[in-house]
Amino acid sequence: MRDLKRTLTKVRKSEEKIKNLSDEELSALTEQFKSRYSDGESLESLMPEAFAAICEADYRVLGKRPYDVQIIAAAALHGGYLAEMNTGEGKTLSATMPLYLNALTGKSCMLVTTNEYLASRDGAEMGEVYNFMGLSCSYPDADDTKKQDDDEKRQFYSADIIYTTNGTLGFDFLFDNLVKKKEDRFLCDFHYVIIDEADSVLLDSAIMPLVISGVPRVQSNLYDVCDFFVTTLVEDIDYIEEDKAVWLTPKGVKFAESFFGISNFYGKENFEINRHVTLSLRAHKLLKNKKDYVVTDKKEVELFDGATGRLMHGVKLRGGQHQAIEAKEKVEISQEYRTVASVTFQNLFMMFDKMAGMSGTLMDAKDELFETYGKHVVRIPTNRPLKRVDRKDRYFKNGHDQFWTAVDDVIRLHETGQPVLVVLNSVTDTDLFSRLLIEKNIPHNVLNASNAFWEAQIIAGAGQLNAVTVATTMAGRGTDIKLGDGVKELGGLAVIGIG
Numbered sequence: 001m002r003d004l005k006r007t008l009t010k011v012r013k014s015e016e017k018i019k020n021l022s023d024e025e026l027s028a029l030t031e032q033f034k035s036r037y038s039d040g041e042s043l044e045s046l047m048p049e050a051f052a053a054i055c056e057a058d059y060r061v062l063g064k065r066p067y068d069v070q071i072i073a074a075a076a077l078h079g080g081y082l083a084e085m086n087t088g089e090g091k092t093l094s095a096t097m098p099l100y101l102n103a104l105t106g107k108s109c110m111l112v113t114t115n116e117y118l119a120s121r122d123g124a125e126m127g128e129v130y131n132f133m134g135l136s137c138s139y140p141d142a143d144d145t146k147k148q149d150d151d152e153k154r155q156f157y158s159a160d161i162i163y164t165t166n167g168t169l170g171f172d173f174l175f176d177n178l179v180k181k182k183e184d185r186f187l188c189d190f191h192y193v194i195i196d197e198a199d200s201v202l203l204d205s206a207i208m209p210l211v212i213s214g215v216p217r218v219q220s221n222l223y224d225v226c227d228f229f230v231t232t233l234v235e236d237i238d239y240i241e242e243d244k245a246v247w248l249t250p251k252g253v254k255f256a257e258s259f260f261g262i263s264n265f266y267g268k269e270n271f272e273i274n275r276h277v278t279l280s281l282r283a284h285k286l287l288k289n290k291k292d293y294v295v296t297d298k299k300e301v302e303l304f305d306g307a308t309g310r311l312m313h314g315v316k317l318r319g320g321q322h323q324a325i326e327a328k329e330k331v332e333i334s335q336e337y338r339t340v341a342s343v344t345f346q347n348l349f350m351m352f353d354k355m356a357g358m359s360g361t362l363m364d365a366k367d368e369l370f371e372t373y374g375k376h377v378v379r380i381p382t383n384r385p386l387k388r389v390d391r392k393d394r395y396f397k398n399g400h401d402q403f404w405t406a407v408d409d410v411i412r413l414h415e416t417g418q419p420v421l422v423v424l425n426s427v428t429d430t431d432l433f434s435r436l437l438i439e440k441n442i443p444h445n446v447l448n449a450s451n452a453f454w455e456a457q458i459i460a461g462a463g464q465l466n467a468v469t470v471a472t473t474m475a476g477r478g479t480d481i482k483l484g485d486g487v488k489e490l491g492g493l494a495v496i497g498i499g
Contacts, residue, residue, distance in 0.1 A: 198357025
């Protein structure tokens with residue numbers, strides 16, 4: 001932190017000289033910095049002036065001059081640290097400085113965040129600053145549902161600074177490595193990346209593989225038959241469920257052999273029957289609707305990401321598990337494909353020459369982040385003293401008492417006009433809590449994977465007088481909750497987390 005504060009002092013001194021430059025003189029500094037870097041000057045040497053230049057550009061273009069703590073965070077991000085910044089402390093503006101500095105090398109610089117809305121919003125807003133300074137910036141078009149072709153992707157990844165999502169980057173990496181000819185590649189080299197909501201990406205979603213499927217398997221007709229078979233089984237007699245695993249008992253195996261007319265359930269010749277029974281058993285006993293997946297209005301099974309509270313569009317479980325769920329839910333069974341390419345986020349981001357990250361909740365996971373990625377977490381101080389009051393956790397004997405106590409708290413707070421945000425673990429929990437509030441005639445909004453399209457609007461309105469919002473964990477991350485008139489005097493936004 002001492003080194004970061006010394007950098008801050010140098011940046012503020014450089015700012016005094018830069019403030020007097022005209023717009024043309026300010027934007028011309030980019031080419032000067034690039035030339036100095038080409039002549040052998042290090043980025044660390046350029047950092048105070050480059051940071052000062054982008055601070056001034058932030059102010060002239062956006063009307064926002066970075067605070068001291070944001071410059072400290074920027075220096076930490078340039079150094080490859082994971083910066084913990086409290087909610088509302090301006091991570092987006094902090095990132096402009098290290099992205100600009102590292103883009104002076106002429107190599108790729110990316111900011112990766114968890115959803116397309118944030119990448120589009122931040123890229124559009126901060127892109128004006130980079131353009132002012134003579135750098136190009138690319139970001140997804142939130143209103144464009146058309147799939148990009150290779151030429152459009154090549155142009156997208158040729159920008160000096162790139163805003164994208166971890167999912168998009170991961171799949172583009174896989175597709176880029178499946179091309180037949182070298183000249184068909186479209187992805188840039190992996191040089192510098194800042195990962196927004198780093199704990200979510202690097203830990204919660206770290207080992208979930210991104211998969212591209214290719215050659216279809218011969219479609220099996222066993223899914224429906226095995227699905228019916230599993231519905232006839234009796235727990236603790238025909239199967240046992242324990243520690244997130246499920247298996248047939250000896251009696252269940254005998255029943256399966258009788259049902260399918262075979263002599264050896266575990267014989268090599270009956271592998272496909274064994275596999276489909278196992279998949280159906282898992283689908284019915286371990287994977288729950290509105291917790292692990294949802295059935296959409298289009299009668300399709302879409303996976304639910306418990307870490308982000310969002311649907312994982314286009315992602316399917318492998319090995320026939322997705323088709324087993326479809327059979328369970330009585331929707332059309334999709335084609336099963338073989339995997340042709342796969343990568344995890346953990347492996348993907350370790351390919352970058354330099355990786356940094358930021359989030360509001362990193363310190364609790366600092367040991368795991370260091371063990372996995374060799375990254376240190378730096379806690380950035382707040383610009384103003386933190387006014388949030390953290391109450392002690394309360395524990396309950398059962399979910400019934402826990403939910404009704406939370407409902408009583410919502411009613412008490414709502415009567416004063418104070419806005420309330422209730423955060424739960426799953427879509428099922430949000431639906432249940434919503435029904436309890438309806439019983440008590442409490443008007444409210446619900447945000448979960450079923451209506452994520454309205455995420456930004458619902459979360460943005462959560463700080464208004466009398467607002468009650470029920471959401472899944474981490475839904476709305478990165479969206480500002482601004483307090484309405486009179487809310488500050490009531491104590492601000494009340495947040496109730498139900499674990």
